[in-house]
Amino acid sequence: MTIPDLAQPTETCPAQGLLKSLSGKWKPEIFRLAVESPIRFSSLLRQINGSNKQTLSLALKELEEIGLLEKVVIKQKPLHIEYHLTAKGRSLVPVFLQLEGIV
């Protein structure tokens, strides 16, 4: 027998999960930047004014987990890591653009 955790909202609607996944101080901004071009950890830290490693690292991890970003190791000369928007991430773009028309 399971005791439901009533302190957590029960999600009836799938869009609520996404809303929750994109909530957080920097996630929307990270997502927006990722739409423009692949992003890198250290650049983000410089681009997003007022942010910090810890939170960015966690945010990237979460955006990865929900399948909006994917971590790509670039095995080129200056070996580095990039985060790319996934297909799912790209599919959200037109929806957000629509939103902008409404807001």
Next chain:
Amino acid sequence: MTIPDLAQPTETCPAQGLLKSLSGKWKPEIFRLAVESPIRFSSLLRQINGSNKQTLSLALKELEEIGLLEKVVIKQKPLHIEYHLTAKGRSLVPVFLQLEGIV
């Protein structure tokens, strides 16, 4: 001269404001319920398991402020208050439905 508050994200994209407005533990669920039918404070408190007056009250106030809900005093026999979805609120519904297809 103004010193920008760097601790706060600078919003480049209008959709980010909406995202932020709809973030919070119970706001998405309140919105969803309001889409179904007008909502009342005390019913919400019973419907949304684990919620509390304080937070619901604040959430309703905020959803009102951003123009998604409007407070309506029903001057009928059992005089009471209802929160109705505004036109803007209704216009978000198809967007969220689209989102459900993606998620």
Next chain:
DNA sequence: GGGGATGGTCATAAATTTCTGACTTATTGC
């Protein structure tokens, strides 16, 4: 081989959000 950049992690601290319980005013049914 030394110094800097990249991409992190960890423990702790500070800030923000949410929750609890007491209290309030007005209305309504009996």
Next chain:
DNA sequence: GCAATAAGTCAGAAATTTATGACCATCCCC
């Protein structure tokens, strides 16, 4: 008139999120 319901507010506590600063392993350039 009296108790219950509705719709809150308020102060303080608890929980959750963010931020800080220290630290670490690679890699890359000179």
